[in-house]
Amino acid sequence: xxxxxxxxxxxxxxxxxxxxxxxxxxxxxxxxxxxxxxxxxxxxxxxxxxxxxxxxxxxxxxxxxxxxxxxxxxxxxxxxxxxxxxxxxxxxxxxxxxxxxxxxxxxxxxxxxxxxxxxxxxxxxxxxxxxxxxxxxxxxxxxxxxxxxxxxxxxxxxxxxxxxxxxxxxxxxxxxxxxxxxxxxxxxxxxxxxxxxxxxxxxxxxxxxxxxxxxxxxxxxxxxxxxxxxxxxxxxxxxxxxxxxxxxxxxxxxxxxxxxxxxxxxxxxxxxxxxxxxxxxxxxxxxxxxxxxxxxxxxxxxxxxxxxxxxxxxxxxxxxxxxxxxxxxxxxxxxxxxxxxxxxxxxxxxxxxxxxxxxxxxxxxxxxxxxxxxxxxxxxxxxxxxxxxxxxxxxxxxxxxxxxxxxxxxxxxxxxxxxxxxxxxxxxxxxxxxxxxxxxxxxxxxxxxxxxxxxxxxxxxxxxxxxxxxxxxxxxxxxxxxxxxxxxxxxxxxx
Amino acid sequence: xxxxxxxxxxxxxxxxxxxxxxxxxxxxxxxxxxxxxxxxxxxxxxxxxxxxxxxxxxxxxxxxxxxxxxxxxxxxxxxxxxxxxxxxxxxxxxxxxxxxxxxxxxxxxxxxxxxxxxxxxxxxxxxxxxxxxxxxxxxxxxxxxxxxxxxxxxxxxxxxxx
Numbered sequence: 001x002x003x004x005x006x007x008x009x010x011x012x013x014x015x016x017x018x019x020x021x022x023x024x025x026x027x028x029x030x031x032x033x034x035x036x037x038x039x040x041x042x043x044x045x046x047x048x049x050x051x052x053x054x055x056x057x058x059x060x061x062x063x064x065x066x067x068x069x070x071x072x073x074x075x076x077x078x079x080x081x082x083x084x085x086x087x088x089x090x091x092x093x094x095x096x097x098x099x100x101x102x103x104x105x106x107x108x109x110x111x112x113x114x115x116x117x118x119x120x121x122x123x124x125x126x127x128x129x130x131x132x133x134x135x136x137x138x139x140x141x142x143x144x145x146x147x148x149x150x151x152x153x154x155x156x157x158x159x160x161x162x163x164x165x166x167x168x169x170x171x172x173x174x175x176x177x178x179x180x181x182x183x184x185x186x187x188x189x190x191x192x193x194x195x196x197x198x199x200x201x202x203x204x205x206x207x208x209x210x211x212x213x214x215x216x217x218x219x220x221x222x223x224x225x226x227x228x229x230x231x232x233x234x235x236x237x238x239x240x241x242x243x244x245x246x247x248x249x250x251x252x253x254x255x256x257x258x259x260x261x262x263x264x265x266x267x268x269x270x271x272x273x274x275x276x277x278x279x280x281x282x283x284x285x286x287x288x289x290x291x292x293x294x295x296x297x298x299x300x301x302x303x304x305x306x307x308x309x310x311x312x313x314x315x316x317x318x319x320x321x322x323x324x325x326x327x328x329x330x331x332x333x334x335x336x337x338x339x340x341x342x343x344x345x346x347x348x349x350x351x352x353x354x355x356x357x358x359x360x361x362x363x364x365x366x367x368x369x370x371x372x373x374x375x376x377x378x379x380x381x382x383x384x385x386x387x388x389x390x391x392x393x394x395x396x397x398x399x400x401x402x403x404x405x406x407x408x409x410x411x412x413x414x415x416x417x418x419x420x421x422x423x424x425x426x427x428x429x430x431x432x433x434x435x436x437x438x439x440x441x442x443x444x445x446x447x448x449x450x451x452x453x454x455x456x457x458x459x460x461x462x463x464x465x466x467x468x469x470x471x472x473x474x475x476x477x478x479x480x481x482x483x484x485x486x487x488x489x490x491x492x493x494x495x
Numbered sequence: 496x497x498x499x500x501x502x503x504x505x506x507x508x509x510x511x512x513x514x515x516x517x518x519x520x521x522x523x524x525x526x527x528x529x530x531x532x533x534x535x536x537x538x539x540x541x542x543x544x545x546x547x548x549x550x551x552x553x554x555x556x557x558x559x560x561x562x563x564x565x566x567x568x569x570x571x572x573x574x575x576x577x578x579x580x581x582x583x584x585x586x587x588x589x590x591x592x593x594x595x596x597x598x599x600x601x602x603x604x605x606x607x608x609x610x611x612x613x614x615x616x617x618x619x620x621x622x623x624x625x626x627x628x629x630x631x632x633x634x635x636x637x638x639x640x641x642x643x644x645x646x647x648x649x650x651x652x653x654x655x656x657x
Contacts, residue, residue, distance in 0.1 A: 405595075405598075406594075406595075406598050406622045406623055406624045406626075406627055407592055407593060407594040407595070407598060407622055407624070407626075407627040407629065408592075408593045409590060409591065409592045409593070409626075409627075409628070410499060410500065410589075410590065410591045411588070411589065411590045412499075412500070412588070412589045412590075413587070413588050414587050414588070417589075422499060425626065427622070427624045427626045427627050428624060429623040429624045430623075430624055430625060442499050445499060446498065446499045446502070449499075449591070449593065450502075453579060453593050453595075456595065457578050457579075457595065460595065460597060460653075
């Protein structure tokens, strides 16, 4: 994907951000100079690809609405009106959206009533991905997703380009975001490395069927059917709908979303590729991993399967397709066998071996609070990571790197107080990792709090950051509520 | 082992008792509104006896909140360690947060109209995770701005990227 024939040593030309952009009225952005111009438009088919949803919604509304169907003519006019209006709005928004690369940032001007300028500094870009939603793929178009720490997902989206352009631009941006060394490195062409592993569809399907959510919903559904047909006990079939959804939705999501999940090791770190309709690519830059979560549902444990998710700085919900926002971080492995998981973990965190970490179990009086699950509560630490474990139905193992620890909290509720227990939270940036050492003895909790604080402090001092972007200090703003220091994208109302 | 939420190796600073005053005023306003609304609702629909009982109930609730607010205010304290800020609070649900200065993304100082009239402010420290709950209410404005400047300076000096 990265064949950035990026002119890395391109003369830095100083664009004046206040000068009105000379409109390059050529319809398609010409492939030739992708670098600094006074603002390019996106692909002219963008409004159509973005707006096809309107069409579907309108058609759906017509099919479902009795009143509309009986009055076909009006419906047709209304539909056409909605379509034309939508297309017009889309076209206007396309016309007024321009992007350009300045010396140190990507600048996107948009909006025709409310002009808006968004500046995404290169050094704030944590990861750059090329995504191809289904419709876009039909037209060989792609969007560029720039992840910025602390920003929401839509902050760094630029859609659409032709796929070649998107790949090229991604290369350029990667070079800019990572500095000179990376630029020189990236100048050599990269051959597509062989995949580290491909998750077979059969296992994906089996794993989903055996996951706790699906099994639980399935059991509920069967009970409901038995209850209504055999026992004539009409609980109301409405209850079946969410249950059915609980069965179908994960299967759909896993089998379609993770179809041919492929893990590749590239120069920029591990790269994942997946999806049947929406081809999703994600890169895991080394050193940007904040923590990871290993999930093992009850039955998977018997089969030795587990799932691995990662917290990556700046990536909150990069997993699912368009628009759907979920907090999954980056999926590193949807389902893998023990050896595969160990291999993947060793690549992400060199020197990490879960089996060598001594785990401390929770005291037995926790059974008053968790009759079954207390046996599975544990934490452990070595000189690199802290690991917490919990859950019986679905065992979750959270791993936090010491030098990524944000803050440490101790909490205690009234019942815990009676039992002389406390929870210790190790906070990491938003993501799937959720490291809580639940229900520890008070002395134990005090020790853990102190030890983890010390370990985090030491780790911050000794660990050298491998990437230039990473060491960028997040300067705190001295003015209190103008909390803008950390926000990477600035919205300046352009004059 | 009360030490867990207030380790004794640092010097703790309590927050201003005015915090309790502000919260009592808020509670009084809320209880007053609830009492009046209930008074008329019960009085007009059932009987004024129930209405009177309701007012008594709300009054009892207010008295309870009065003492609870006092205890809660006394539970708030913070300490500045060499590398971390410690904030501890809570009676029923207790919490101690340890935030390294270098993890700080930004600091907020906020004061509502009621807080302003009593001369207190709230300082809140934000890290890259929303789970970090390092908020110190009930600070004298001078102390709040001192803390803000100090936290900013320390945060800058020890800053560490993501």
